[in-house]
Amino acid sequence: MNPSSRDVAFPPKDEPLRQDVGMLGALVGDVIREQGGEDLFSLVEEIRGEAIRRREADGRDCQALASRLAGLEPDRARELVRAFSTYFQVVNLAEQVHRVRRGREYLVSDGPPQSGSLADAVAGLVARGVSAGEAVRLFDDALVEPVFTAHPTEATRRTILEKQRAIAERLLDRLDPSLTPRESATLRARIRTEITTAWQTEEHPSARPTVADEREHVLFYLITVLYGVVPALYEVLDEALREGYGAHIDGDRTPDAAATRPIVRFSSWVGGDMDGNPAVDADSIRNALSRHQHLIIGLYKDELGTLARHLSQSASRVGWSAEVSARIERYATAYPDVYDAIRPRHRAMGYRTLLTLMAARLDHTASGGPDGYAGPLEFLSDLRLIDRSLLSNRGEHAGRFAVLRALRRAEVFGFHMATLDVRQHADRHRQVAGSLLEASGWAGLDPESRTVRLRSALAETGVRPRGGWPEGDSDPLVDETLEVFRAIDECRRRYGPAAVGPYIISMATDVDDVLTVLFLDQVARGGTESDLDVAPLFETVDDLQGAAGTLRALFRDPVYAGHLARRQNRQMVMVGYSDSGKDGGIASARWSLQKAQMEMARSAQESGVSLTLFHGRGGTVSRGGGKVHRAVAASPHSALSGHLRLTEQGEVIDAKYGLPSIALRNLERMLGSVALKMSERIHPPGDGDPRWMDVAESMAKAGRAAYRGMVHDHPDFAAFFRALTPIDVIERMAIGSRPASRRGGGSVDDLRAIPWVFSWTQTRATLPGWYGMGAGLEAAAEAHGEDLVATAVQEWPFLAALVDDIEMVAAKSDLGIASAYMALVPAEVAPLFDVLGREFARVVDWITRLKGGGSILAGDPTLQRSIRLRNPYVDPMNLLQVDLLRRWRAGDREDEDLFQALLATVQGIARGLKNTG
Numbered sequence: 009m010n011p012s013s014r015d016v017a018f019p020p021k022d023e024p025l026r027q028d029v030g031m032l033g034a035l036v037g038d039v040i041r042e043q044g045g046e047d048l049f050s051l052v053e054e055i056r057g058e059a060i061r062r063r064e065a066d067g068r069d070c071q072a073l074a075s076r077l078a079g080l081e082p083d084r085a086r087e088l089v090r091a092f093s094t095y096f097q098v099v100n101l102a103e104q105v106h107r108v109r110r111g112r113e114y115l116v117s118d119g120p121p122q123s124g125s126l127a128d129a130v131a132g133l134v135a136r137g138v139s140a141g142e143a144v145r146l147f148d149d150a151l152v153e154p155v156f157t158a159h160p161t162e163a164t165r166r167t168i169l170e171k172q173r174a175i176a177e178r179l180l181d182r183l184d185p186s187l188t189p190r191e192s193a194t195l196r197a198r199i200r201t202e203i204t205t206a207w208q209t210e211e212h213p214s215a216r217p218t219v220a221d222e223r224e225h226v227l228f229y230l231i232t233v234l235y236g237v238v239p240a241l242y243e244v245l246d247e248a249l250r251e252g253y254g255a256h257i258d259g260d261r262t263p264d265a266a267a268t269r270p271i272v273r274f275s276s277w278v279g280g281d282m283d284g285n286p287a288v289d290a291d292s293i294r295n296a297l298s299r300h301q302h303l304i305i306g307l308y309k310d311e312l313g314t315l316a317r318h319l320s321q322s323a324s325r326v327g328w329s330a331e332v333s334a335r336i337e338r339y340a341t342a343y344p345d346v347y348d349a350i351r352p353r354h355r356a357m358g359y360r361t362l363l364t365l366m367a368a369r370l371d372h373t374a375s376g377g378p379d380g381y382a383g384p385l386e387f388l389s390d391l392r393l394i395d396r397s398l399l400s401n402r403g404e405h406a407g408r409f410a411v412l413r414a415l416r417r418a419e420v421f422g423f424h425m426a427t428l429d430v431r432q433h434a435d436r437h438r439q440v441a442g443s444l445l446e447a448s449g450w451a452g453l454d455p456e457s458r459t460v461r462l463r464s465a466l467a468e469t470g471v472r473p474r475g476g477w478p479e480g481d482s483d484p485l486v487d488e489t490l491e492v493f494r495a496i497d498e499c500r501r502r503y504g505p506a507a508v509g510p511y512i513i514s515m516a517t518d519v520d521d522v523l524t525v526l527f528l529d530q531v532a533r534g535g536t537e538s539d540l541d542v543a544p545l546f547e548t549v550d551d552l553q554g555a556a557g558t559l560r561a562l563f564r565d566p567v568y569a570g571h572l573a574r575r576q577n578r579q580m581v582m583v584g585y586s587d588s589g590k591d592g593g594i595a596s597a598r599w600s601l602q603k604a605q606m607e608m609a610r611s612a613q614e615s616g617v618s619l620t621l622f623h624g625r626g627g628t629v630s631r632g633g634g635k636v637h638r639a640v641a642a643s644p645h646s647a648l649s650g651h652l653r654l655t656e657q658g659e660v661i662d663a664k665y666g667l668p669s670i671a672l673r674n675l676e677r678m679l680g681s682v683a684l685k686m687s688e689r690i691h692p693p694g695d696g697d698p699r700w701m702d703v704a705e706s707m708a709k710a711g712r713a714a715y716r717g718m719v720h721d722h723p724d725f726a727a728f729f730r731a732l733t734p735i736d737v738i739e740r741m742a743i744g745s746r747p748a749s750r751r752g753g754g755s756v757d758d759l760r761a762i763p764w765v766f767s768w769t770q771t772r773a774t775l776p777g778w779y780g781m782g783a784g785l786e787a788a789a790e791a792h793g794e795d796l797v798a799t800a801v802q803e804w805p806f807l808a809a810l811v812d813d814i815e816m817v818a819a820k821s822d823l824g825i826a827s828a829y830m831a832l833v834p835a836e837v838a839p840l841f842d843v844l845g846r847e848f849a850r851v852v853d854w855i856t857r858l859k860g861g862g863s864i865l866a867g868d869p870t871l872q873r874s875i876r877l878r879n880p881y882v883d884p885m886n887l888l889q890v891d892l893l894r895r896w897r898a899g900d901r902e903d904e905d906l907f908q909a910l911l912a913t914v915q916g917i918a919r920g921l922k923n924t925g
Contacts, residue, residue: 018873019869022106022870022873025102028102028179029099029102032101032199033098035196035200035203036094036095039094039203040091042204043207044087044091052088052091052092054076055088056881058072059073059881060880062883070825070883074828074891077891078891082908083905086908086909088888089909089913089915090207090912092881092916093915093920094207096878096919097168097175101175103874104176104666104667104670105176105667107669108183110122111125111669112183121248124637125248125677125680126244126245126676127244127247127252129248129679129680129681130248130249133683133687136687136690138687138691143249146650147249147679150652150683150686151269151271151651151652151682152675153272154274154275155277155509155655156229156274156275156276156661157276157278157281158219158223158225158226158277158278166228168209168211169666172206173667174202175203178198181195182195211912219278219279219285219288219292222278223276223279223299226278226426227299227303227425230303234274234671235421237672237675238421240672241272241676242416244672244676245679270416270419270420272420272675273420274425274426275429275509276428276429279295279428280296281430281431282430282431282433282436283514284760289488289491289492293428293430293495294495294498300425301374302374304421304424305373307417308370308414308418309370312363312364312366312414315359315363315407315411316359316363316364316367318407319357320360321358321359321403323358324356326401326403328358328359328401329397329400329401332358332359332397335390336358336365339365339366339368339369346364347361350364359398359407362390363394370387376502383422384418387423391411391415392415394411395411398411422504422506422507424503427509428499429508429510430508430509430510430511430512431513431545432492433513434515434516435515436485437489437524438451439451440485440489441458443485443486444528445461447461455517458520459523462524462527463565463566463567465527466523466526466567489528491532493528493529493533496529510542510543511529511540511541512543512544512582512622513525513542513544513545515548517554517558519561522542522568523567526540526571539575541578543622544558546604547587547591547624548584548588548591549588549712552583552588553604555581555608556604556608560615563611564615572617577618578617578618580620581620582624583601583622583624584624586761586762588601589761592712592716593711593714593715593719593776594715594776594778594780594810595708595710595711595780595781595810596708596711596780598810599704605621605643609644613646619649620649620651621647621649622654624654625639625655635809635812636677636678636681637677637678637680638812639809640652640678640681640682641684641685641809642805642808642810643685643806645685645686645692648682648685650682650686652682696803697799697800697804700800700804700807702792703788703791703796704788704800704807706792707784707787707788709787710780711780711784712780713780714779715780719756720757725756726756727837728833731832732829732830732833732841733768733771735763736897737907737910737914738763738770739763741911764776765777766918769917770914770918771825771826771829771886772822772823772886773844774821775844777818778821778847779847780847781814781851783850785797785851785854785858794858811855811858814851815855815865816868819875820875822883823845831894832890881920885916886913888913892913896910
């Protein structure tokens with residue numbers, strides 16, 4: 009299973025990666041031969057060899073390879089795909105471990121810091137003339153908040169992820185230069201064990217995951233990776249500041265009693281995202297937050313136990329503060345059974361005694377008892393008390409490091425671990441409000457009429473009070489919705505105000521959408537004014553274009569102005585990348601998002617409102633994915649509050665947060681990019697050529713026209729899309745609790761953005777990631793001159809990031825493979841593929857011309873190598889998928905064996921391309 013050496017070249021710095029790939033490939037081959045038999049191994053090698061030969065020719069003719077794959081029995085097809093998919097698993101892991109290896113090499117070298125590290129960011133601040141004090145304030149004001157969502161893009165089961173992580177840990181163990189040959193052989197044997205047991209584990213879940221399954225999947229990363237990484241992020245930042253500014257940085261930046269805002273925190277949508285998911289309701293909100301607290305308190309208790317074992321200072325050897333003694337006395341009275349159970353010789357160890365009693369108080373907190381902590385600030389107070397005592401009693405190097413780590417975790421995770429956002433569609437709110445107000449045709453009224461009526465209703469307290477409906481007058485939809493608001497109120501009181509995040513309104517369009525949420529919350533709370541953080545989500549291109557005007561009207565609304573005043577004039581707004589891209593294409597969506605951010609920031613500034621933008625990014629470029637630090641650098645500096653809040657989902661979560669070292673590097677990169685962007689307030693960059701805005705406007709307009717002309721307006725496109733892509737397989741996959749379509753229809757408009765992108769990625773055509781961009785760049789060059797467009801691409805961060813993202817998508821695309829899917833397309837709609845081909849050629853041509861390169865990805869050999877490593881294994885799975893689709897559809901999609909084989913191809917291709925939706 010080793011790739012052809014003539015096919016993939018590794019530079020000297022990546023020689024260890026080549027060795028890992030070779031070793032792992034050999035192990036996969038051994039496992040295939042052992043578990044699948046010699047016949048399967050021979051078939052794998054034959055298919056792989058034919059795929060390599062195809063690539064070494066012109067890479068176009070698929071016929072020989074397709075003929076060899078045609079007609080395979082479903083079980084044989086599944087085993088073949090499993091073999092290739094297993095190879096992708098280990099190559100992906102090898103590349104992750106190589107990133108860790110390269111990071112370590114930077115740390116021990118005398119050269120410049122690694123690009124994207126916090127040391128690199130601080131060096132950038134120094135180069136910009138930012139003083140030490142200014143740099144500290146920038147990081148104190150910065151906040152990075154990944155929001156984990158459960159969109160159906162993760163195509164790998166948790167049990168397989170656990171085995172992959174075990175392999176990665178063994179690969180990391182192999183980095184130890186002191187290993188003996190016997191130890192190296194043992195590690196290799198353990199890796200083979202994990203590969204073999206993964207082979208023997210069913211990859212595809214037998215039933216669609218529940219909300220609880222999705223919740224546990226996300227919590228897995230918080231518990232096993234991020235809980236451990238958080239203190240390291242603070243330590244790396246402090247070290248970077250000290251190295252960058254030397255004696256100008258205070259040596260002890262640990263917050264004292266008045267806790268500063270953490271530099272990182274985590275949120276989740278799992279259990280709170282109701283939009284289109286009937287399985288999410290008031291109970292799932294309560295269950296999620298209960299589970300969050302149960303887990304975080306369990307982690308704190310474990311950590312207190314570890315601290316108690318370390319902090320064994322005895323009264324006969326060293327003292328501790330009077331505050332510690334007083335706290336012990338107070339807790340001994342509150343928890344006498346626990347105190348009496350402490351061994352007498354341990355009671356002479358003050359810190360150990362206090363930590364044991366603190367664990368008892370955490371137990372009462374978890375059970376909701378009156379003797380528990382009232383909130384995380386009280387828990388932090390106890391930890392800070394110990395920290396101060398250690399500092400005053402020669403304890404700087406006698407356990408304080410571990411106490412500081414516990415402090416950092418408690419500051420970030422609180423008693424809720426991850427904030428739970430709540431989301432619902434604006435249509436649902438209108439329906440419920442109409443029932444409560446007994447207003448027939450409410451949804452059909454114009455927004456201004458609804459706004460006027462809602463203002464009046466919010467001034468009243470008697471609309472369907474908290475006690476409920478009169479007997480016999482109940483409306484289940486209303487009851488369910490109001491119960492959600494009651495659950496939010498209850499959870500905020502029980503778990504703390506930080507436990508529940510913004511209430512997000514999908515498809516928000518006007519002021520009335522926000523007032524409706526305040527009205528529903530007020531009704532649910534029996535007339536008490538709402539204090540919810542209500543965040544409208546602007547998703548379509550049209551809504552983004554009108555977002556600034558909507559905010560301006562909202563801020564001027566007398567009712568909402570009062571609400572804002574009660575919330576210190578803070579407003580969060582979410583911007584959607586997925587639906588805007590699906591609506592108008594990537595060129596139009598990105599420019600609409602850029603302008604919307606600038607204009608919304610202006611509206612907020614005019615109204616004296618502090619605005620936080622929440623970026624609803626997906627995993628793929630067409631849904632806002634890509635390199636976050638590039639996106640931050642390209643964003644308008646006027647729209648950055650210092651709070652970077654963005655969604656993380658699907659395979660991106662595992663790629664970014666699956667290993668501690670990579671999770672730390674990802675958080676470093678985001679935090680550093682925010683600080684660098686915020687420094688533009690101190691030292692503003694040049695505005696650039698004002699004509700660049702006109703270039704972007706022309707590009708977006710022509711790109712939107714081309715995209716909509718194909719995707720939304722062409723009468724044959726829906727039929728073409730459903731025939732060419734495996735969307736019918738994806739709609740039936742058990743990879744998420746949410747339906748694939750919002751309204752259950754079969755049109756492109758009804759389909760959610762995730763399966764829309766997922767299906768195109770499977771074919772290697774990846775249309776959503778580039779279609780319309782060629783037309784856009786060409787129109788911009790015709791209108792403004794190619795030289796000006798080229799300058800904008802090279803010097804304007806916004807356009808540079810956009811073109812780089814599309815170049816990456818184009819490099820991963822393969823219309824030669826995609827053309828094989830044309831065997832599934834009726835003749836009457838087949839000409840549309842030629843339209844795709846012409847637009848793709850135009851995209852590639854304009855990118856290479858404007859960037860001055862001879863070919864796509866000329867400046868990124870690492871990604872080129874990664875793609876070439878995978879092609880001989882992905883290509884056969886695509887061609888096999890075509891054959892299986894043809895046979896499955898010919899049997900009216902009823903053959904379960906063929907369907908299971910198709911599922912295997914979907915999983916395998918997704919893993920090979922490292923992209924789904």
